[in-house]
Amino acid sequence: MKMNTEQMIWARQALLPNGWANDVLVHVDALGQIASVTSGAPRQGHVVDTLLPAPVNLHSHAFQRAMAGMTEARGPDPRDTFWTWRRLMFRFLDHLTPDDARAIAAMVQMEMLEAGFGALAEFHYLHHQPDGRPYDKLSEMADGMCAAAEQSGMGLTLLPVLYRFGGCDRRPLAPGQRRFGNDRDRFAQLVAESGKTLATLPADSALGIAPHSLRAVQPDDLAFCIDLAGSGVVHMHLAEQQEEVTEVQASLGARPVEWLLDNAALSDRWCLIHCTQMTPSETVALARTGAVAGLCPMTEASLGDGIFDGARFVEHGGRFGIGSDSNIRISLTEELRGLEYSQRLRDHSRAVLATPDHSTGHVLWQGAARGGALAAGRAAGKISSGLWADLVALDGHHPDLEGRDGDLILDTAIFSGDTRCIADVWSAGRHMVRAGEHVNKAGIVAEYRRVLARLRDVM
Ligand code: ZN
Numbered sequence: 001m002k003m004n005t006e007q008m009i010w011a012r013q014a015l016l017p018n019g020w021a022n023d024v025l026v027h028v029d030a031l032g033q034i035a036s037v038t039s040g041a042p043r044q045g046h047v048v049d050t051l052l053p054a055p056v057n058l059h060s061h062a063f064q065r066a067m068a069g070m071t072e073a074r075g076p077d078p079r080d081t082f083w084t085w086r087r088l089m090f091r092f093l094d095h096l097t098p099d100d101a102r103a104i105a106a107m108v109q110m111e112m113l114e115a116g117f118g119a120l121a122e123f124h125y126l127h128h129q130p131d132g133r134p135y136d137k138l139s140e141m142a143d144g145m146c147a148a149a150e151q152s153g154m155g156l157t158l159l160p161v162l163y164r165f166g167g168c169d170r171r172p173l174a175p176g177q178r179r180f181g182n183d184r185d186r187f188a189q190l191v192a193e194s195g196k197t198l199a200t201l202p203a204d205s206a207l208g209i210a211p212h213s214l215r216a217v218q219p220d221d222l223a224f225c226i227d228l229a230g231s232g233v234v235h236m237h238l239a240e241q242q243e244e245v246t247e248v249q250a251s252l253g254a255r256p257v258e259w260l261l262d263n264a265a266l267s268d269r270w271c272l273i274h275c276t277q278m279t280p281s282e283t284v285a286l287a288r289t290g291a292v293a294g295l296c297p298m299t300e301a302s303l304g305d306g307i308f309d310g311a312r313f314v315e316h317g318g319r320f321g322i323g324s325d326s327n328i329r330i331s332l333t334e335e336l337r338g339l340e341y342s343q344r345l346r347d348h349s350r351a352v353l354a355t356p357d358h359s360t361g362h363v364l365w366q367g368a369a370r371g372g373a374l375a376a377g378r379a380a381g382k383i384s385s386g387l388w389a390d391l392v393a394l395d396g397h398h399p400d401l402e403g404r405d406g407d408l409i410l411d412t413a414i415f416s417g418d419t420r421c422i423a424d425v426w427s428a429g430r431h432m433v434r435a436g437e438h439v440n441k442a443g444i445v446a447e448y449r450r451v452l453a454r455l456r457d458v459m
Contacts, residue, residue, distance in 0.1 A: 006030050007389075007429065008045025012396065013405060015052050015366070017382045020406045024051060028389040032204060032429025036385050046424075046431075049396025050409055052365060053383050054118025054425055055332065056157070056372030056390070059235070059273050059294045059323025062105035062145070063126055066452060067092050068328045082241050082303045090176020094130050095458045098144050100451045101126060105148035107448035110438045111330040112154060116422045118390030119155030121323070121376045123210050123235060123273070125163050125180045127190060132178030138186070139193035146197045149205070151440060153432040155390065156201060157376040159210040159235050160194050162187050162225055167215050168251035180212075184224055191228060204388050204428035206377045208233035214248045214256050219263065226264070233269050233377040235294065236260075240274035240305050257282040266291045271375035273323065276306035283309045287318030292375040297338035299325035307342045311352050314367070321371035333414045333421065336364040361411035380428075388428040395423035395436065 014024035025041035163180035266289035343352035373381030425433035
C-alpha cells in the first residue's frame with residue numbers, strides 16, 4: 001500500500017457541497033483526509049481540470065469478473081434467465097482458488113479506480129473450499145480481499161455475507177452454494193477474523209455485515225446479523241427477480257420490500273441491493289426510511305432483473321448509490337447513464353432525474369457520491385474538510401470535455417464519455433490513478449492474465 005504524504009491539489013473547477021467553485025485548492029493531510037478546501041486560490045501543487053468527489057462502488061462480487069462474456073450463449077433451457085446464469089457461476093466456483101480470487105479482485109479494484117470509483121463495498125460470500133470445508137484459516141478468502149485492496153490502494157468496506165439456506169423453505173445449500181454457507185457461530189467467528197485482517201489496512205477501511213437475501217437467511221438470522229454489525233452498515237440483496245418476490249411472498253406472507261419495511265428498523269445504515277421489483281407504495285415507503293438503494297444498472301440489465309423505479313424514489317427523497325455487482329463491465333459513467341436511460345425507456349421521457357436546479361449528470365453524480373459513502377459507512381462523498389479524500393479529476397484535455405464548465409462537463413462525461421475522461425483518482429488520499437492509469441497496472445494485469453489462462457485450462 002502506498003504511504004500518504006501531505007498533498008495540495010489545485011483544480012480549475014470543483015464540485016463542492018454547495019455547488020461549483022473555481023480555482024479550488026484542496027489540502028489533503030498525511031492520513032488521507034481533506035484538511036481544507038479553499039476557492040479562489042492561486043495555482044499550486046498537483047494541478048487538475050475538474051475535481052469531483054469519487055463515488056464508492058457499493059456492490060461487487062469481485063470473482064464474477066472472470067466470468068464476463070461466458071454467459072451470453074443460450075443454454076439448454078427454453079428461456080435463458082438469471083437462474084441459468086447462476087448455474088454457470090456455481091460451476092465456475094468449483095475451480096477458483098484463494099490466490100485466483102485475490103488476483104481477480106485486484107484487477108477489478110484497479111479497473112474501478114480507473115473508472116472513477118474512490119472506494120469499494122465488497123459483498124463477500126465466497127468463504128470456503130470448493131467442497132464446502134472451511135480453509136485452515138477461516139478468513140482465508142476475506143484475507144485475499146484485503147490483500148487485493150492493499151495492492152490496488154482502494155479503500156475497502158468488507159461485507160462478510162451470511163448465507164445459510166438454498167431458499168425460503170430452509171432447504172440445504174445446493175452443491176454450487178457450499179462455498180458460501182455458515183451457521184451463526186462460525187459466521188461470527190469469520191467476521192471477527194476478517195475484522196482482524198481488515199484492521200491491518202489503512203484507517204479508512206470498514207467492516208459491515210450482509211445477510212445475503214430473504215432466500216438465504218431466515219428472519220431470526222436477520223436480527224442476529226443486525227446485532228453482529230454493531231454500528232456498521234448492513235447490506236442485503238432485495239427484490240431483484242420476480243421469482244424471488246413470489247417465493248418470499250409464499251413463505252413470509254409479504255413481498256420482500258413490504259416484509260422488510262414491516263419487520264426491520266430501516267435507516268441510513270442499511271443498503272438494499274437492486275429493489276428492481278417494487279410497487280409504487282413500496283418505493284415511496286422505502287425512500288422515506290433513509291436506507292440507500294444499491295443500484296447496479298449494468299448487471300440488472302445483463303441479468304434481465306427489471307428497472308428500478310428511480311424517478312419516484314428520488315422524487316420522495318430516496319438515496320441511491322451505484323455498484324458494479326457482477327463486474328461484467330466496470331464503468332462508472334456507463335452505470336450512471338444506464339440508470340437514467342432505463343427511466344427514459346420506461347417513461348418515454350428525457351432528463352428524468354434532473355431537477356429544476358441541477359442537470360441529470362449533476363443529480364446522478366452527487367447522488368451516487370453521497371449515497372455510496374453512506375452505504376459504505378465511509379466519511380466521504382463530498383469535497384469537504386474532515387472527510388476522506390476520495391477524489392476524481394476529469395481530463396480537461398479530452399476532446400469532448402475541453403472548455404466545458406459546471407454541470408455541462410459532468411453531463412458530457414456521463415452521457416458521452418467513458419474511463420478515458422478520468423485523469424486522476426485518489427482513495428483516501430492515495431493517488432492511485434495518474435494520467436488515466438493505475439500506478440500498479442502492469443503487475444496486476446499480468447497476474448490476472450495468468451489466472452484466466454489457468455481457469456481456461458481447467459474449466
Ligand atoms: Zn449482488
